Amino acid sequence: MDYEFLIDDVLKKITLEKKEGRYVVTDDDLTHEADIQYISPGVISILIEQKSFRVYLGKDNSKRYVCVQGHNFTVQESTDESGSAHAGVEGSQEDKLVVKAPMPGKVIKVYVKENEEVRKNQTLAIVEAMKMENEIKSSIDGSVKKIHVSAGDLVDSEKPLIELENKK
Amino acid sequence: MDYEFLIDDVLKKITLEKKEGRYVVTDDDLTHEADIQYISPGVISILIEQKSFRVYLGKDNSKRYVCVQGHNFTVQESTDESGSAHAGVEGSQEDKLVVKAPMPGKVIKVYVKENEEVRKNQTLAIVEAMKMENEIKSSIDGSVKKIHVSAGDLVDSEKPLIELENKK
Amino acid sequence: MFKKILIANRGEIAVRIIKACHEMGISTVAVFSEADRNSLHVISADEALCIGPAPAIDSYLNIDRIMEAAKKIGAEAIHPGYGFLAENADFVKRCEEEGIVFIGPNSKAMQLVGDKVRSRQAMEKAGIPIIPGMMGILSAMAEYKSEAQRIGFPVMVKASAGGGGKGMRIIHSMKDLETGIEAGQREAKSAFGDESVYLEKYIEEPRHVEFQVLADNHGHVVHLFERECSIQRRHQKIVEESPSQALDPELRAKMGETAKKVIQVSGYNNAGTVEFLLDKNKKFFFLEVNARLQVEHPVTEFITGVDLVHQQITIASGEKLTISQDELEQKGHAIECRIYAEDPFNNFLPSAGKVFFLKEPSGPGVRHDCGIYSGCDIPIFYDPILAKLIVWAENREMSCQRMINALDDYVILGIQTTIGFLKDVIAHPQFQAGETTTSFIEKYFAQWGGKEKPEEARMIAALASAFDSQSKSFGPQVLTARDVAPSPWQTLGKWRLGGGN
């Protein structure tokens, strides 16, 4: 069977066939015979010729987390779905105008007022979590349309903090 | 739901109901509220009132192996099937006349000859495995009908070694 | 001896204290916030009580709730661990008033050493060398400015109530002074409930060398030698070792005696740490007393063979120290690496979420003080420390090798950690040469991006993934994403460290 994976976001193709109890791997033009076994939940042992590899594998619904010889990789199946999910990260222009809380946390300080003009990368507010302060910055040159929070508020993830509008 | 388990071969009845996200346990006439969670594959955390129990659980197809506070238990569901399997251990009289290899191993010595008279508990042969010698003994007063192996043979589990017959 | 101890903490340190109690035949009580029901300390203790919602201020920092829990469950003593209430003199006082033994110093000593400005005054008076700087707290910004002028830039802003890098900032010129002091005050307020900050001369490229001390309730004091903790990122220790490569026996003896004097002057009891800065000319300055068990205490346990948590409990129960200074010696070499839930490839942003797989390193001379397990959640509410890896070997060279090997043998899947970064730190030629100063990370790791991963490992990762998708039995279970906090940190801007130990 042919596989296409995004390994740390880089495409990797590999072919794996089962033949008489052993596996045949084709990687680029190289073909190896491999002895592959799940030896324990989350642990795979691979012998290729005399080389021994111990691989750790965890997964959630969309990703595999793989550790080989002390190197961690994130592995995703390269499907259309994953491609489009990837594209979604960028977000629309509209999204950019609503500044959201990056995570549950506490608003420490709001530096701006409604109707105030702001520049791109200007610090608008500070939110704290896990003992770190995060500076919330403006993504545009524009002005503050609405402020939804004030210092001391606890906010949930994705909660809108501030709405901006483009320069008219 | 009501459960009946054989714990280390002793019957134990318990009732477990889920109520509003928590569990209610009834053991004999005592009822407890319990907070029970699978926290990791094979590991269960139980809080009953303020007491904290960490339980390890493994299973094969017929049994659960459970460790609580350093005590290991074997847990089987108490069904008719397990009951009859239990009864089967005793074996029939006929079975007793065929002396079988208890496990894969090596025949070290055969002490008897065909037609030789033997007494109950007389050592017939020695089989070795895992660096231990096991004395194979006669289960009856009788005589040796047939010998299937000789010293040095490798034998598989359940392989007949010696056939006996009752005194005529 | 106590029959039951409540541990007012969470994570690896709570688990470590629980183990010590069990070895001493003492029953343990964990307290936990609503976010920590499934945390390892809850599962490891004999009893466990929920003390409130996730934010620390409502649970682990809530004195009333902890006192209530201790009374309800009949705990005779409270071990505070590090962080949270460990250096809160009000909490200590409350324990004293309510007849529950606080496993740590008395409230008066805690108050003195906790007030960095007052303790600077006391130490100067006693002839202990201190860093040039302010001897009092000011209120007006103008006064800070004139003090900064007097001391001379660069200066350090420090929290009077502080410790462990909290509220700390280096200011290089007058124009940065005001924002720096404000930020320091804000962080100090949030960390300690006290916004007081003061200024000190900034010593360039010093080593951070601290002495572990034990003092019983009967006036006996011993020091257990030094730990060097120069390897820091944003004033946060990440690697600690003992012995320090900078000390010779004479300097060690002198600093050790000074440390004991600091403790005596402070009227301090139980375990504590006296921190010094050591400049390029091997001149040392008293920095502060850490009035608690330190994160890095296992380093000292390895080289001296003394179990500091056992000692803390024994001392708190009123027994006399049975260790004398003469008997103590340093043997071999120990290193600790702190394992944080942070992404070293992305400016060390915190990485919350689910741990899909954990393999703990092990072997001769390897100790892993661990607060996590396969399948646990890392909440966003608390310190990002996951575990500590500590190794011991006959000498520093083998200790480094053992650490690198153990880090190689260490697997955490699902969240980002500092494991790979630490491996490169220990393997760095300047670290191996013992050339460690507090500027080390800034100097050699500012541009760090990890090594290229070998193509072979990438191929094996692909192969294993392909095998896993064919394989039905025995693979890892898909852990549900339920309870996994989203991890949006990666997409964000600049972060500032506001805490730690």
Add this chain to the structure above:
Amino acid sequence: MFKKILIANRGEIAVRIIKACHEMGISTVAVFSEADRNSLHVISADEALCIGPAPAIDSYLNIDRIMEAAKKIGAEAIHPGYGFLAENADFVKRCEEEGIVFIGPNSKAMQLVGDKVRSRQAMEKAGIPIIPGMMGILSAMAEYKSEAQRIGFPVMVKASAGGGGKGMRIIHSMKDLETGIEAGQREAKSAFGDESVYLEKYIEEPRHVEFQVLADNHGHVVHLFERECSIQRRHQKIVEESPSQALDPELRAKMGETAKKVIQVSGYNNAGTVEFLLDKNKKFFFLEVNARLQVEHPVTEFITGVDLVHQQITIASGEKLTISQDELEQKGHAIECRIYAEDPFNNFLPSAGKVFFLKEPSGPGVRHDCGIYSGCDIPIFYDPILAKLIVWAENREMSCQRMINALDDYVILGIQTTIGFLKDVIAHPQFQAGETTTSFIEKYFAQWGGKEKPEEARMIAALASAFDSQSKSFGPQVLTARDVAPSPWQTLGKWRLGGGN
């Protein structure tokens, strides 16, 4: 230093040696039988080669196949571990001839110390105290009878090529002599390929005290103090500790010097152990030299801080010892418990099968040398040792407490083990008092059947099982019974121990 070492062994000791090599920057090669494809040592090594079918005689004991593997893969040295070929002088000779370094003593010394009768002669000549007994091997049963008469009953039958209890038997009267000698010969033959046995006076209730020795290739010898290994079951050590409660500094020094002399007289190099019996009057007798790394070596590593496997490799590479006798000291107290796949509730019959769950104990001062993992199979072909648990603490009392606590924290599900039995051994008042002799188990544990399990734990086990049958997610996977060897041992008669180390 070597670049690549082949480990001619399996299980925990192979894994431990692999770790040591990795710390020294040496690449490792595992060899494995067909039954061991998924064993931990195969998975832990950099390279692995199958050397034959499951029976040891066709794989781990097959000299030709191991030499062939070493040459094919380019290993410069072979570490034999313990057991298998570790004390086979022919194997050592073969390595010497083929230019592969054997990590152990030279073949001549191995031959001498391996022949118990010849070495008894050599030691008597050198003035080393030996146990009264035969000074040569006999062929006719009649001669054994007259020798037994001369020595006086009870006598011990011992294998000339032996060690570790193999082929050993106590004979109390003339009528049991013949069957005892025959059984001893048979076991000796099967274990060592040499059926020679001899008779020695049986010393009643002695302590077994052994001294660890290191000797380089340049004539330097040091001893690393004693281990007491009196706690034995069927002549098989199960608990070891250091220091011994029976030695004072004077006796320790005397025995240590004697041990060094034994090594010098034997022309021995690399790591070795000189075994003594110590009688009730503190008189000691030379027993034998164990020409290998011992199972219980971690006890010595803990109390001296010397890594014996590192030393073995360094010595084998031709380097001089850098440790001097003066520098060596015993610090604190260490205990080891051997974890066997045996059923203590059923006459310690071996228990093969699948390990459904493993939780390794951990914590300060706890070391776990482990050859298994969750999901592995325990084959029936080899020694039943699964792992070793070793603890260190400042004193013996805390060391015992730590061991009990670690055993409590240790979970192996699916097969029977000695964990619960060992807990009761360590907790026994006579053990705690240091009253340890080789009759200890016979005396206090002949009728052992375990403690009554608490009703609460039984209720929790039922509750967890009920929960598990309701629960769909996150439970343990049902591991398939494929590859699980049947475990019929439980239903069987009397077993005799025929091996071990």
